[in-house]
Amino acid sequence: MKPVYMINGFLESGKTEFICFTLAQQYFQVKGKTLLILCEEGENEYDPVLLKRSRTEVELIEQEEDFNPAHLTDLEKLHKPERIIIEFNGMWNYKNAKLPWYWKIEQQITVIDGSTFPMYYTNMRSLLAEMIRKSEMIIFNRCDGVRDQLNAYKRNVKAVNASADVVFEDSNGEIDEIFEEDLPYDLNQDPIQLDNRGYGIWYLDSMEHLERYVGKKLQFTAMVMKPEEFPKGYFVPGRMAMTCCADDMAFLGYVCEYGGAEELRQKEWVKVTATVSKEYWEDYKGEGPMLHALSVEKTKAPKEEIISFS
Numbered sequence: 001m002k003p004v005y006m007i008n009g010f011l012e013s014g015k016t017e018f019i020c021f022t023l024a025q026q027y028f029q030v031k032g033k034t035l036l037i038l039c040e041e042g043e044n045e046y047d048p049v050l051l052k053r054s055r056t057e058v059e060l061i062e063q064e065e066d067f068n069p070a071h072l073t074d075l076e077k078l079h080k081p082e083r084i085i086i087e088f089n090g091m092w093n094y095k096n097a098k099l100p101w102y103w104k105i106e107q108q109i110t111v112i113d114g115s116t117f118p119m120y121y122t123n124m125r126s127l128l129a130e131m132i133r134k135s136e137m138i139i140f141n142r143c144d145g146v147r148d149q150l151n152a153y154k155r156n157v158k159a160v161n162a163s164a165d166v167v168f169e170d171s172n173g174e175i176d177e178i179f180e181e182d183l184p185y186d187l188n189q190d191p192i193q194l195d196n197r198g199y200g201i202w203y204l205d206s207m208e209h210l211e212r213y214v215g216k217k218l219q220f221t222a223m224v225m226k227p228e229e230f231p232k233g234y235f236v237p238g239r240m241a242m243t244c245c246a247d248d249m250a251f252l253g254y255v256c257e258y259g260g261a262e263e264l265r266q267k268e269w270v271k272v273t274a275t276v277s278k279e280y281w282e283d284y285k286g287e288g289p290m291l292h293a294l295s296v297e298k299t300k301a302p303k304e305e306i307i308s309f310s
Contacts, residue, residue, distance in 0.1 A: 001104040002076065003083045008131040009111035010090035010120055014141045016044040018111050019085060023054040032082025033057055035075065039067060039089035057081065064092045069100045076100070094130040110135040114143035114168070117153055129160045129248065137165045144170045158204045159241065160248075191217035191273055199239055200307045203252045206276075206289045213276040213289070221271050221302050224264045225253060235261040237272045237291070242308045249306070255281055256291035264296070271299045 009015045019036070022028055034056040036046070046058060057079045061067050076084070084103065088094065099105070110132045112120075117140065120128055132138055138157050143150065147170070154166050168175040183205065185198045192213075194202050199220050206213055222237035230236075238253020256274060264270065272293060279290040 003106040005085045006108040013111045013113045035081035035084045037086045108135045109137045114140040141169045191219040194220035219273045254289040258293035269301045271297045
């Protein structure tokens with residue numbers, strides 16, 4: 001299998017700087033050649049000295065139709081590299097990208113300019129979503145001046161790819177402490193009332209900061225989901241969410257322990273009051289949020305059944 005490193009991002013997002021930084025690192029000074037495939041030419045060019053020192057050969061693919069398995073295989077046969085880095089064109093739909101069958105993506109990273117993210121998120125959301133959907137890491141650079149927006153940026157990304165590592169950088173390097181208490185609900189409220197927007201933010205925030213909620217009591221309206229493989233006494237209360245566009249829906253919910261779960265009907269609406277704990281659950285592949293219902297009452301569907309992260 002040929003290892004491939006996919007670097008996504010729109011033009012001038014900082015992909016070239018990131019790849020140059022990587023090529024210059026000691027850990028990248030490994031045996032064999034590297035083939036760097038560029039799918040667009042930005043303002044920043046690659047230093048010939050760096051390319052020579054890192055034994056990197058560069059090939060440019062300007063047309064999207066030329067990014068196909070046959071042409072990529074020809075480039076590999078020409079250079080016989082040990083590894084391949086692809087600087088992908090953000091204006092090409094990543095969903096349509098096809099690689100040779102024996103190329104294996106070792107890591108996929110999306111690089112985003114923090115100062116222009118709102119524009120791309122608003123106008124090119126579907127393209128952006130395809131880039132970040134399978135990325136292990138999302139790097140927001142150039143975050144000087146937008147630090148107060150980083151909370152929202154992270155929520156937008158996590159709504160599409162909940163497992164991705166999100167890194168923020170400014171002119172001084174990586175931003176370690178990003179978030180202040182910027183939640184649309186009061187953590188000291190008993191119970192914490194979650195409306196439509198609050199539910200979505202709580203769902204995402206609890207992935208990163210579960211400690212904020214352990215031992216707290218929550219109250220929210222949710223749809224009942226009862227997976228067939230669940231043991232007796234458990235169900236998932238949650239909400240359908242539009243993560244990037246109308247055709248991209250996901251059910252957001254965590255496991256809830258409730259003695260009357262057997263009496264609940266699939267997809268009926270309920271008002272849940274529950275406490276939060278951190279427990280192991282097989283589907284989580286480790287520990288995660290676990291709800292313990294204090295009460296589950298049947299209720300009407302909310303006016304807006306689908307929540308959005310826009």
